Amino acid sequence: xxAAVTGTLVLVGAGLMLIAAIGVVxxxxxxxxxxxTTKAATLGAGLVMLGTAVHFATFxxxxxxxxxxxxxxxxxxxxxxxxxxxxxxxxxxxxxxxxRDELRDRYDWETHILASEVRPESPLAPEHPPLQTxxx
Amino acid sequence: xxGSFPVNGFIEVTAMLMMSAGLxxxxxxxxxxxxxxxxxxxxxxxxxxxxxxxxxxxxxxxRTAYLDVGIVxxxxxxxxxxxxxxxIEKGTGRGGGN
Amino acid sequence: xxxxxxxxLLALAWTAVNGEFTGSQLAVGLVLGTLMxxxxxxxxxxxxxxxxxxxxxxGFFLWELxxxxxxxxxxxxxxxxxxxxxxxxxxxxxxxxGQITAFANLLTLTPGTLSLDISRDLxxxxxxxxxxxxxxxxxxAVKSGFERRIRRLLE
Numbered sequence: 001x002x003a004a005v006t007g008t009l010v011l012v013g014a015g016l017m018l019i020a021a022i023g024v025v026x027x028x029x030x031x032x033x034x035x036x037t038t039k040a041a042t043l044g045a046g047l048v049m050l051g052t053a054v055h056f057a058t059f060x061x062x063x064x065x066x067x068x069x070x071x072x073x074x075x076x077x078x079x080x081x082x083x084x085x086x087x088x089x090x091x092x093x094x095x096x097x098x099x100r101d102e103l104r105d106r107y108d109w110e111t112h113i114l115a116s117e118v119r120p121e122s123p124l125a126p127e128h129p130p131l132q133t134x135x136x
Numbered sequence: 137x138x139g140s141f142p143v144n145g146f147i148e149v150t151a152m153l154m155m156s157a158g159l160x161x162x163x164x165x166x167x168x169x170x171x172x173x174x175x176x177x178x179x180x181x182x183x184x185x186x187x188x189x190x191x192x193x194x195x196x197x198x199r200t201a202y203l204d205v206g207i208v209x210x211x212x213x214x215x216x217x218x219x220x221x222x223x224i225e226k227g228t229g230r231g232g233g234n
Numbered sequence: 235x236x237x238x239x240x241x242x243l244l245a246l247a248w249t250a251v252n253g254e255f256t257g258s259q260l261a262v263g264l265v266l267g268t269l270m271x272x273x274x275x276x277x278x279x280x281x282x283x284x285x286x287x288x289x290x291x292x293g294f295f296l297w298e299l300x301x302x303x304x305x306x307x308x309x310x311x312x313x314x315x316x317x318x319x320x321x322x323x324x325x326x327x328x329x330x331x332g333q334i335t336a337f338a339n340l341l342t343l344t345p346g347t348l349s350l351d352i353s354r355d356l357x358x359x360x361x362x363x364x365x366x367x368x369x370x371x372x373x374x375a376v377k378s379g380f381e382r383r384i385r386r387l388l389e
Contacts, residue, residue: 007147010192014151014158016303017185021158023310024165024181030173031348031362032319033165036310037177038342039302041184048151048188052203053257055195061203062257068187068207075214077342077349079180082221084350084362087173089225100320100369103350103360114353114360 002054009051016044029095030087034080042076045069148196155185155192176220183213238285241267287387294383295340302345309364320366321350324359324373326381331356333384340380347376 023036046069053065094101103114159182166178187206194202245263252259268285309317328334338349338359346364353360363372 006195010151010195011147014154014188014192016307017181017188018154018158018161019303019307019310020181021161021185023306024178025161026310028315029319030171030177031321031350032317032364033174033177035319035346035348035362035364036306037181037184038348039299039306039344040310041181042343043299043303045184045187048191049203049206052191052195056200057256059256061200064200064203064207068203068210071207071214072184072187072210073343074339075210077339079214079217079221080342081338081349081351082218083173083176083224084348086221086224087171088350090171090173090227092171092173094321095319098318098320098366100322100366102323102369103321114351 002057006051006055009047009054013044013047013049013051016040016047020044029098030092031084032095034084038076038080042072045072148192151192152189155189158185172220172224176217176224180213180217183209238288241271241285243267244270284387287383291383291387294379295344298344298379302343305345305364317346317364318367319362319364320369321360321362322366322369322372324361324376326352326357326359327377328381328384329356334359337380337384340384341376344380347372 017040020036020040023040024033027033027036049065049068049072053062056062088103162178162181162185166175166182169175187210190202190206190209194200194206241264244267245260248263248266249256249259271285309315326334326337328337334352334356338352341347341349341359341361348362350360350362352358361376366372
């Protein structure tokens with residue numbers, strides 16, 4: 001029973017991480033790649049760690065596994081937010097199949113402050129060509 | 137605990153193979169880029185895969201010390217990613233800080 | 235909150251009496267503690283409702299996590315991309331920074347959405363959505379899912 005639970009957790013976790021890796025290679029732009037790693041890789045690593053907790057079934061391993069899972073779940077979104085923001089300023093383009101970009105008009109490209117409304121066009125934002133007209 | 141996980145068994149080998157394949161794919165992205173954030177995402181994924189592989193290895197060898205290595209690995213990589221993001225944004229020349 | 239503390243204390247007491255501190259003992263203790271507080275409800279105390287909301291929230295989160303990964307797998311493995319990603323602005327009803335942080339982090343872990351940045355005045359959250367073809371529908375889905383639940387839980 002214990003071995004079956006461990007095996008399932010480990011296999012599903014490893015499979016999810018493999019899917020994340022395939023996604024990182026196949027996805028068309030940085031942001032869709034980050035979608036793949038923040039979801040699949042995070043849950044995959046978490047499941048494998050839970051598998052070790054079930055396998056060893058001791059208090060010290062369980063606390064360590066739970067701490068690791070909690071840490072991964074807490075840090076992955078923060079890292080994604082910071083990296084996505086930095087990449088946006090760097091001018092990493094969105095995939096040409098993207099349908100809308102409501103972020104571009106709202107940054108102050110001088111101070112990097114983000115407003116809640118659309119700003120006048122800034123001369124400092126040439127790195128991001130506006131998307132073509134959104135598809136219906 | 138003894139033998140409840142099939143040592144050198146099907147599950148362990150399959151999981152290791154899947155994660156190794158993932159490692160190769162992440163390496164492809166690491167080499168191809170094209171932008172620096174893409175490479176940072178690949179490095180992040182490599183750490184996750186390392187954590188998973190260390191966990192599976194700790195089960196097959198019955199040594200829990202590998203788990204600590206994995207935890208420290210994720211901690212360090214988180215800091216690394218944050219610093220990468222910080223310096224990428226600083227490196228765009230303007231603004232920075234928030 | 236006090237009620238949750240009571241459940242936790244009862245669970246710890248259960249494990250202490252049993253003499254072995256394991257995860258399953260703690261789980262049994264938590265279940266028994268919840269049942270106990272069900273029967274000894276003090277008037278004017280709504281912690282039981284809070285506890286149920288919390289359990290519902292955890293269940294909802296785990297379910298969303300599973301859906302997120304199934305959808306991700308489908309997107310990654312399908313031969314031709316079927317998604318239409320985009321960045322959309324979501325106006326926030328949440329006020330405190332803690333609630334917004336929780337909301338943004340949970341969004342990143344759930345189907346198709348990734349929190350990118352928040353406006354300086356904390357009024358609008360910008361997210362990357364895998365299915366942004368209908369921006370209004372995306373906004374509505376995000377707001378009626380996690381935001382409503384976070385408000386119920388934390389207010």
